[in-house]
Amino acid sequence: MKKIISAIMAILFLVNIAGCSKGSSTSQKSDKKVVLKMWAHQNEPWNNAYKDIIANFEKENPNIRVELETFPYNDFESKVQTSLINKEGGADIYELWGGWALDFAPTGALKEIPKEFAEKVKKECYPATYGALVHKNKLYAVPIEFNIENGGMVVNLHLLKEAGLKVPKTWEELKQTAIKGTRKDGNKFKVKGFDFVNWDSVSYYFLSFILQQKGAYINEDGTAFNFETAEAKKSFAELAKLVKEDKVTNLEGLTGGGNLEGYQQLYAKRAMMVPRGPWIVSEGIQSFNLKLGKDFDYVGVPWYTNQHRFAAETGWSLAINAKSKEAAAAQKFIEYVYQPKVMEKLNIRCTQIPAQKEISQSASYQKEMPYTKVLLDILDNSQFIGRFNTDRLKEVVNDTFVKYCSNEYKTIEEALKELNKKANAFLKKK
Amino acid sequence: MKKDIKISKMIRIVCLVVFSLLFLAPYFWMLSNSFKSTSEILLEPQHLLPTKFTLAGYIKVLTKSPFFRWLLNSLFITIIDTVVILFTSSIIGFVLSKYRFKLRKTMFYIILLTMMVPATAMMIPNFLLISTLGWYDKLIALIVPTFFNAFGIFLCKQYIDDLPKELFESAMLDNASDLKIYFKIVLPSIKPAIGSLAIFTFLALWNDYLTPLIMLNSAKNMTLPLALSFFSAQHMSDLSATMAAASLIMIPASAIFILFQNQFIKGITMSGMK
Amino acid sequence: MKNKKFIYSVIIPTVVFMFIFIVIPIGIGLAISFFNYNPLRDNNAFVGFENFVKLLKDKEFLVAMKNTFVFVFGTVFLNICLSLALAYFISRFKSNKVRSLFRMIFFLPCIAPVVATSVVFSRSIFPTDTGLLNMGLNALGLGSVNWLGDPNVLMISVIVYTLWVDVGYNIILFSAGMDGIPNHIYEASDLDNTSEFRKFFKITLPLLGRTFQFVLVQTLISHFQMFAQFSVLILKDGSKNSGLVLSRYIYKTAFEHKDMGYASAVSLVLFIIIMILSFIEQKKTQVDWEY
Numbered sequence: 002m003k004k005i006i007s008a009i010m011a012i013l014f015l016v017n018i019a020g021c022s023k024g025s026s027t028s029q030k031s032d033k034k035v036v037l038k039m040w041a042h043q044n045e046p047w048n049n050a051y052k053d054i055i056a057n058f059e060k061e062n063p064n065i066r067v068e069l070e071t072f073p074y075n076d077f078e079s080k081v082q083t084s085l086i087n088k089e090g091g092a093d094i095y096e097l098w099g100g101w102a103l104d105f106a107p108t109g110a111l112k113e114i115p116k117e118f119a120e121k122v123k124k125e126c127y128p129a130t131y132g133a134l135v136h137k138n139k140l141y142a143v144p145i146e147f148n149i150e151n152g153g154m155v156v157n158l159h160l161l162k163e164a165g166l167k168v169p170k171t172w173e174e175l176k177q178t179a180i181k182g183t184r185k186d187g188n189k190f191k192v193k194g195f196d197f198v199n200w201d202s203v204s205y206y207f208l209s210f211i212l213q214q215k216g217a218y219i220n221e222d223g224t225a226f227n228f229e230t231a232e233a234k235k236s237f238a239e240l241a242k243l244v245k246e247d248k249v250t251n252l253e254g255l256t257g258g259g260n261l262e263g264y265q266q267l268y269a270k271r272a273m274m275v276p277r278g279p280w281i282v283s284e285g286i287q288s289f290n291l292k293l294g295k296d297f298d299y300v301g302v303p304w305y306t307n308q309h310r311f312a313a314e315t316g317w318s319l320a321i322n323a324k325s326k327e328a329a330a331a332q333k334f335i336e337y338v339y340q341p342k343v344m345e346k347l348n349i350r351c352t353q354i355p356a357q358k359e360i361s362q363s364a365s366y367q368k369e370m371p372y373t374k375v376l377l378d379i380l381d382n383s384q385f386i387g388r389f390n391t392d393r394l395k396e397v398v399n400d401t402f403v404k405y406c407s408n409e410y411k412t413i414e415e416a417l418k419e420l421n422k423k424a425n426a427f428l429k430k431k
Numbered sequence: 432m433k434k435d436i437k438i439s440k441m442i443r444i445v446c447l448v449v450f451s452l453l454f455l456a457p458y459f460w461m462l463s464n465s466f467k468s469t470s471e472i473l474l475e476p477q478h479l480l481p482t483k484f485t486l487a488g489y490i491k492v493l494t495k496s497p498f499f500r501w502l503l504n505s506l507f508i509t510i511i512d513t514v515v516i517l518f519t520s521s522i523i524g525f526v527l528s529k530y531r532f533k534l535r536k537t538m539f540y541i542i543l544l545t546m547m548v549p550a551t552a553m554m555i556p557n558f559l560l561i562s563t564l565g566w567y568d569k570l571i572a573l574i575v576p577t578f579f580n581a582f583g584i585f586l587c588k589q590y591i592d593d594l595p596k597e598l599f600e601s602a603m604l605d606n607a608s609d610l611k612i613y614f615k616i617v618l619p620s621i622k623p624a625i626g627s628l629a630i631f632t633f634l635a636l637w638n639d640y641l642t643p644l645i646m647l648n649s650a651k652n653m654t655l656p657l658a659l660s661f662f663s664a665q666h667m668s669d670l671s672a673t674m675a676a677a678s679l680i681m682i683p684a685s686a687i688f689i690l691f692q693n694q695f696i697k698g699i700t701m702s703g704m705k
Numbered sequence: 706m707k708n709k710k711f712i713y714s715v716i717i718p719t720v721v722f723m724f725i726f727i728v729i730p731i732g733i734g735l736a737i738s739f740f741n742y743n744p745l746r747d748n749n750a751f752v753g754f755e756n757f758v759k760l761l762k763d764k765e766f767l768v769a770m771k772n773t774f775v776f777v778f779g780t781v782f783l784n785i786c787l788s789l790a791l792a793y794f795i796s797r798f799k800s801n802k803v804r805s806l807f808r809m810i811f812f813l814p815c816i817a818p819v820v821a822t823s824v825v826f827s828r829s830i831f832p833t834d835t836g837l838l839n840m841g842l843n844a845l846g847l848g849s850v851n852w853l854g855d856p857n858v859l860m861i862s863v864i865v866y867t868l869w870v871d872v873g874y875n876i877i878l879f880s881a882g883m884d885g886i887p888n889h890i891y892e893a894s895d896l897d898n899t900s901e902f903r904k905f906f907k908i909t910l911p912l913l914g915r916t917f918q919f920v921l922v923q924t925l926i927s928h929f930q931m932f933a934q935f936s937v938l939i940l941k942d943g944s945k946n947s948g949l950v951l952s953r954y955i956y957k958t959a960f961e962h963k964d965m966g967y968a969s970a971v972s973l974v975l976f977i978i979i980m981i982l983s984f985i986e987q988k989k990t991q992v993d994w995e996y
Contacts, residue, residue: 043665070649073664075941079960083558083567084648086744090568091648104963108745189833189849253833257940258854260473260832265668269473271834288668393962396941403944407856439901443794450791451810454869458813460837461825477840519719526715538716545727547983551930551952552976555737555959555969556730559744576726579719609711638818640933641952645960656820660937663824670828670835677825681817688816692809699874700881 035065035330040081041096043071046283050350058337065330067094078392085110085322093325094334097142099133099315100391106136112321112328114140118336130356132385133315141320143335145344146353147361148316150201151209152379154276154302155285157267158295160192164273172303175274179249182273193272194249196263202276203240203255204398205312208386210236212310219387226424228417237405238413239305244406252406255399265289267297276302279373283352293372301375313383314391316356354380389428397423461681465489465674472670488675492662495672498679500651501658508573508654509636516580516632517625523579524587525617529599539588546581551641558645572646573654577636583628590624591617627698637684655680734969734976742966749966756970766971768946769954772860776950777928780864780871784924788872792879793905797891808880812873819870823937826866827853831938853939856947863948866934871927875920882916883909922986926979932956951975 041051048071055067070092072080078101084091085105097105105111114122119140122131130144156168164182169175179194197206211218216232219225227233243249250272253259259266264281266272268289275281282299285291293299319338321331338344341360348355349369354376355361361377401420410416464472465488467481475482492498527539550557557576566572598620602612618625643657653661659680663673688695738756742749760766795807814822830837831852839849852862890908910917932952935942942949942957951971959968 043661045665071665073661075664076644076661080648082745082963083562083645083960087562087565087567089565105745108743110745187848252944253851253854256851256854256856256944258831258833258851260670260828260835261668268668284668400945407945409945440797443797443901447791447794447807451807454810454814454873456837457822457825457830457869460829464829472835477835522715523719526712530712532709532712532716538720541723543987545723547980548727548731549926549930549976549979551932551955552972552979553730553734554955555965555972556733558959559733559737559965560726560730562744579722579726609708634816638820640818640820640936641956644936645956656818656933659818659824660820663828663937673824673828677821680821681825684816685813688813689809692805692812695812696805696808696877696881699877 035327037065037067037094037327037330037334038070038092039067039094039096039334040070040072040077040084040092042074042077042098044074044280044284044351046287047280047351050347053350054338054343054347057343058334061337062330062333065333067334081105085324088324091322091324093322093327093331095142095320095322096145097318097320098392099130099142099144099148099318100389102142102315102318102320103133103136103388104390105320106134106139106141110323111141112323112325112331114143114321114335115332118143122339125358126356127358127380127383129313129383129385130315131318133388134318134320142318143320143339144315144318144356145338145347146316146351147356147380148278148314149354149376149380149383150205150276150278151311151313151383152302153279153299153373153376154274155264155267155281155297155299156274157270157272157297160270160273168298168300169303172305175303176243176247176249179243179274180247183249185248190251191271193251193263193266195243195274195276196250196254196266196272197240197276198244198250198252198254198402199263199275199277200255200395200399201278203402204391204395206276206305207233207236207240207398207402209311210239210305212312212384213304213306213308215308218312219389223387223389224428226421226428228421228424229414233417234413236305237402237417241402241406241413252403255403279352279354279370279376281352282372283350299372299375301379309379309382311379311383312386314386316353393427394424397427458681458685461674461677465671465678467671469669469671473668485671488669488671488673489679491666491669491672492676492679496658496662496676497650498658498676501653501655504570504652505637505654505656508570509633511574512577512636513629513632515578516583517629519579520583520628521587521618521621521625522613523584524589524591525613527584528588528591542581542584546585554641554645557642561646567646568648568652570652573636573639573642580628580632583632586624586628587621590621594620623697623701626694627701630695630698734972737966738969738973740966741964742969743963744965745963752966756967759967760970760974765946765949766954769949769951769971770974772946772948773929773950773952776860776864776867776931777925779860780867780928781921781924783864784868784872784875785921787868788875788879788920789910791872792876792883793909795876796880796883796886796909799888804880804884808873808877811876814870815873817870819931819933820937822870823866823934827938831862854944856944859939859943859947863934863938866938867928867931870934871924875924878916878920879913882913886912919986922982926982929975929979929982 039051039055041048048069051069055069059066078098081095081097081101082105102111122140122143126144127147130147131140134140134142134144160182161167166178166182169178175195181194182192183190183194184192197203208218211230211232214232214235216230218228218233220227244252254263261269263272264275264277265284267275268285268291279299282293285297286293291297319335321328321335325331338347341357344355344357345360345363345366347353348360349366352370352373354373355366360366361380367374367377397420401416401423404410405413405416410419463480466484466486468483468485468487471482527535561567561572561576566575594617598616599612602616607615638656639654640656640660643654647653647657650658650661659676662676666672739751739753740749741752741755791811795804798804829835833839833849833851833854836852838852842849850858852858886909891904930952931950935948935950935953936956939948942953951974955968955971955975958971959965
């Protein structure tokens with residue numbers, strides 16, 4: 002008896018393996034609620050805002066339940082990827098970073114956004130916010146924010162006051178302020194004057210400085226990077242000088258070893274100025290119990306030249322898993338979130354710059370978020386960063402920057418040559 | 432003469448005490464930090480003991496995360512797996528040791544070979560297999576693939592090989608069934624090997640991180656090690672809660688070990704001496 | 706014992722199971738290393754040996770290899786020295802209670818999940834400004850070190866952590882071996898006034914032969930596969946990839962860079978290293994192969 006059972010088991014297993022069936026099993030239709038799984042990256046204020054939106058959505062749609070799962074940002078991309086490979090165990094709705102959507106959309110892993118709705122999104126949102134979400138003229142996700150890591154920074158008002166300094170208005174002033182505000186104890190930083198060394202800022206300011214010198218870092222059709230230009234050299238040197246000579250910060254933000262991210266250090270009074278997107282403001286208020294305008298403020302980062310240009314990438318968006326059995330309900334949820342009323346609340350609570358032009362220009366948004374004015378004023382100076390996985394670019398730029406600042410290269414040319422090689426290698430690997 | 436021996440004894444004791452303190456320090460520091468408030472850890476000059484004793488970290492872990500769910504997952508997986516592995520290892524070891532059949536040798540060689548297959552090098556095919564079976568993000572993905580443990584089979588077989596023949600003779604005369612021989616004779620006489628194997632499999636499964644990292648996604652399915660790495664990333668700025676979570680994971684297991692340390696140590700030495 | 710039915714009902718499921726969960730994955734692993742494989746795509750190109758050729762030119766892989774070997778041999782060497790010394794010191798105590806107390810202390814870190822202890826070290830022991838280690842250094846009047854951020858120190862930090870978490874295991878194995886050495890042997894040399902040092906090398910080490918070999922190879926095998934501390938302790942494999950090891954490189958290539966074919970080729974390298982070590986051990990300990 003046992004023999005027969007094991008033989009049958011074995012055959013079943015083998016069929017299962019050899020079958021490699023791509024089809025999804027049919028879901029059992031019952032009177033039960035439709036359950037949607039939604040995945041997002043971990044960020045307390047954001048997750049709380051999602052939870053409230055979900056609660057309201059469920060009130061309006063009593064037959065749908067949405068379960069929110071959150072992941073640490075560093076693990077999120079690989080989790081999204083492994084789940085998309087699988088028939089089950091993934092989510093129906095993903096909060097997706099634009100730079101990754103590029104890799105997922107061509108594989109057919111994401112469901113196309115219906116034509117009509119897609120047209121509406123393209124009409125109402127800033128181009129950079131969906132640039133990476135389009136593949137062969139089809140839209141694969143709906144943007145929720147205008148990701149802008151350029152142009153804004155948090156400043157710790159107590160530290161400025163203690164050092165008798167003011168918020169800088171020009172790039173030169175910023176450098177002086179940073180040098181004066183830096184406090185050290187031997188080789189240990191007590192206060193970092195201007196801590197731009199983090200996963201995002203080094204790359205963004207590097208690109209933005211190139212553009213501000215009327216240079217370019219990628220060719221017209223987006224097939225090759227060029228980081229060996231005079232503009233790139235100047236930009237790279239300008240940033241590296243802040244670390245190597247002015248010593249207004251160290252490399253800890255990229256190499257690890259500290260206990261907190263740069264902006265968290267600012268909230269803990271260990272950094273004076275930290276450039277980051279506006280999303281960090283909510284954390285200062287909620288996790289560190291600080292007051293905006295009293296303890297810290299969000300201000301503009303002065304331009305490097307008088308050519309105000311910067312590269313913006315596609316930020317967070319909502320996408321639907323192509324294998325989702327509840328695609329209709331998922332679509333419903335995304336359209337619900339996209340409504341200006343709902344989206345505005347979400348943008349405000351996550352301290353995001355809206356993807357929808359209408360919201361960013363609305364009086365109610367600007368009243369709630371006065372400090373974003375410095376960013377709203379420069380949205381039109383942005384250009385889409387380009388169609389490549391931005392995380393991979395940041396990886397190579399950061400790696401080269403760390404190496405250059407710790408004197409691994411003889412010359413800046415050598416550093417940029419390697420950067421160019423590595424960046425083009427991953428660009429070609431698609 | 433005697434003095435030299437005294438001195439060398441002193442050196443020995445001093446060495447051991449210093450190292451013991453070094454080994455215990457991280458535990459002490461973790462506990463101390465878990466009872467401090469986060470702002471005390473990050474913003475104030477450091478003290479060895481909390482200046483203001485607080486349970487906020489522990490409260491946050493137990494209220495803001497499904498900690499008991501993670502604990503149950505971990506226990507569920509490790510207990511089921513350990514029990515199954517003990518059974519399969521001992522019964523296969525018994526068959527390989529005391530029965531003669533075709534391909535017996537080949538089979539033993541293959542089991543020896545599979546013992547050498549490193550799990551780390553197999554992460555990709557294992558993931559693809561689990562994904563094909565449709566077990567992704569289900570606890571079964573962590574349970575079933577480990578049911579047969581080559582090391583366990585090997586250990587039990589070696590041990591049963593050494594059992595004296597006389598043990599089995601009376602049973603043969605009674606014409607007892609094979610299963611009866613297994614339960615009544617084999618199992619009781621290989622207790623030490625079983626104990627050793629139980630400790631090993633339990634520890635290996637309890638501490639495994641790579642497999643759940645690849646196979647699981649949902650917070651509700653996570654095991655403790657994976658959950659902790661996610662938790663500490665999520666509460667990056669809340670060190671007190673992170674240390675509280677680490678303490679909650681480490682302290683109970685350590686307590687169990689201290690209670691049963693003799694069995695533990697016996698079990699570990701057994702596998703090494705074999 | 707002749708019951709065929711019993712034999713088959715045990716052996717067949719075993720064979721089937723081993724086939725599915727061990728043989729097939731090995732086959733899959735080998736097969737996809739010849740493809741440019743991304744499971745998200747429907748068509749994956751067969752590329753022959755391209756992945757293996759790429760290995761030799763891949764700087765990152767070579768760095769990972771170098772780091773893995775530095776880590777494994779550094780840690781294992783120190784681990785063996787430390788555990789032998791401590792086990793020897795422990796074994797010279799006459800009281801059983803004292804012996805088991807010390808063994809217990811050294812074994813405690815082995816019980817906790819590596820992830821948990823890594824989190825404790827990365828967030829409370831190693832950090833530059835609030836970490837226990839730098840507090841200790843500062844108290845002694847020394848400057849702070851960036852244990853996890855400085856690429857020159859990073860590997861040392863990981864090795865120190867790994868010693869802490871793994872030494873207890875070998876202490877127990879060695880001291881069990883030493884407990885088997887009768888005390889009167891030592892007493893005889895105590896009368897000759899032999900130094901501890903000489904006693905250890907003349908008496909203890911030679912009598913430990915088999916245990917020593919077993920411990921050495923097992924420790925090597927386990928250290929080649931270490932993964933958790935490299936994921937948790939270090940931020941993105943450390944600055945300039947100074948903390949990148951093979952296990953992490955496989956994971957990163959497969960699950961972050963979506964290149965499973967190439968990652969399988971890297972896996973094969975790790976696979977071969979472990980296999981060689983295992984065979985050495987089998988040969989040495991001479992498992993009784995004869996039937």
